[in-house]
Amino acid sequence: MxxxxxxxxxxxxxxxxxxxxxxxxxxxxxxxxxxxxxxxxxxxxxxxxxxxxxxxxxxxxxxxxxxxxxxxxxxxxxxxxxxxxxxFGLVFQNFNLFPQYKVIENLTLAPTLKAKEQIRKNGSYKGLSSMKQANQLITEEAEMLLKKVGLYEKRDFYPCNLSGGQQQRVAIARALALEPxxxxxxxxxxxxxxxxxxxxxxxxxxxxxxxxxxxxxxxxxxxxxxxxxxxxxxxxxxxxxxxxxxxxxxxxxxxxxxxxxxxxxxxxx
Ligand SMILES: Nc1ncnc2c1ncn2[C@@H]1O[C@H](COP(=O)(O)OP(=O)(O)O)[C@@H](O)[C@H]1O
Ligand SMILES: [Mg+2]
Missing domain, CATH: 3.40.50.300 (P-loop containing nucleotide triphosphate hydrolases)
Structure with a gap:
């Protein structure tokens, strides 16, 4: 199959x-x-x-x-x-980044919600039992993804200060952060x-x-x-x-x- x-x-x-x-x-x-x-x-x-x-x-x-x-x-x-x-992850035509959040936050937002839900339901997220540990891992993983798309140096920028190509690369990293x-x-x-x-x-x-x-x-x-x-x-x-x-x-x-x-x-x- x-x-x-x-x-x-x-x-x-x-x-x-x-x-x-x-x-x-x-x-x-x-x-x-x-x-x-x-x-x-x-x-x-x-x-x-x-x-x-x-x-x-x-x-x-x-x-x-x-x-x-x-x-x-x-x-x-x-x-x-x-x-x-x-x-499934989806990268849209028009990037659809969250304009009010920094680049790094665009990547960490959804995994953080997922971690909260899993810790509440199952007591752990990727083997970690506290949100403090989970947040640290999520940030490290997001930073790695930003390096992968060549935008680590834009970590603390807001989307409006990036070019269209850079915004789309952030959108790709954001989709990857949920490990589809x-x-x-x-x-x-x-x-x-x-x-x-x-x-x-x-x-x-x-x-x-x-x-x-x-x-x-x-x-x-x-x-x-x-x-x-x-x-x-x-x-x-x-x-x-x-x-x-x-x-x-x-x-x-x-x-x-x-x-x-x-x-x-x-x-x-
Ligand atoms: N929410 C919707 N309501 C009504 N018609 C829709 C909706 N979404 C898409 N369509 C229609 O479905 C057809 C295919 O659209 P779409 O999937 O966007 O095609 P493509 O991406 O290949 O251009 C179009 O005729 C479009 O008008
Ligand atoms: Mg289309």
Whole structure:
């Protein structure tokens, strides 16, 4: 069984069917890139995986655990969803950092809440029984992540004093701080000036070499080709084509995929 299995996901808003029947799988340490035109359902799919939207049908299975089953009411409770959300991390298009908190606090906030809850419930967080010890560990881990994305020196800055590329790198570190099984990116460079996209793409490349399992929705076809183990081309709520970058980008079968890629080659990004 694959590390992530997504089976027959369907999602409608009112009468609009946005995800019509989405199934795919991903192995641990693999990178999946999702490409497709605007409106094809890419963001909705990531939001379903992160439990920000609830699909009407289908199953989501991570590491053998059924996190979502459209036929199982017990998987739909608020507390079940909150717990399941922790399996996935999401980096948004527009960074969404907390503007009122320093960079380091953006990273430590959610793990601190998680530690409080675990100590209250189970008496320990990562083997530590006091919040004082937990806070120290959380701060050390956050500092390590800031080093990983090359921003340790911005530790005490506020987001408004960082460039867009730096904010997005902080957002990536913040997502990693919760140690998700699968890290998802929704067009992580599309809100950035072209000269700032490289630094963000390089951070994502670096994560690939450290064996993170990732799903990246992107318009950067060249980047997808380089970094992904697997490409999905989405069209109108369906997976139109999937395979290796060599299959989907270099030798697409489907006419829709060919048209989409031809538009990119013509106009660039
Ligand atoms: N909350 C919502 N309510 C109604 N329609 C939505 C909602 N979110 C997305 N949609 C519709 O779903 C379709 C797919 O959107 P989206 O997943 O954002 O596509 P993509 O990310 O590929 O551009 C669009 O037609 C969009 O208008
Ligand atoms: Mg989108």
């Amino acid at each position: 694959s590390f992530l299995q997504v089976e027959n996901i369907k999602k409608s808003f009112g009468k609009t069917e946005v995800l019509k029947n989405i199934s795919f799988s991903l192995e641990k340490g693999e990178v999946l890139a999702i490409i497709g035109s605007s409106g094809s359902g890419k963001t909705t799919l990531l939001r379903c995986l992160n439990f920000l939207e609830t699909p009407q049908e289908g199953r989501i299975i991570v590491n053998g655990n059924v996190l979502f089953d459209g036929n199982d009411e017990s998987k739909r409770s608020e507390s079940a969803i909150r717990k399941n959300r922790l399996h 099984d699968i890290l998802c990116f929704d067009e992580p460079t599309s809100a950035l000036d072209p000269e700032l996209t490289g630094e963000v793409l390089n951070v994502i490349r670096g994560l690939k070499s450290s064996d993170s399992t990732m799903i990246v929705v992107t318009h950067e076809i060249g980047f997808a080709h380089d970094v992904a183990d697997k490409i999905i081309f989405m069209d109108d709520g369906y997976i139109e084509e999937e395979g290796t970058p060599q299959q989907v980008i270099d030798n697409p079968n489907s006419e829709r995929t060919k048209e989409f890629l031809a538009r990119f080659n013509q106009f660039g990004d």
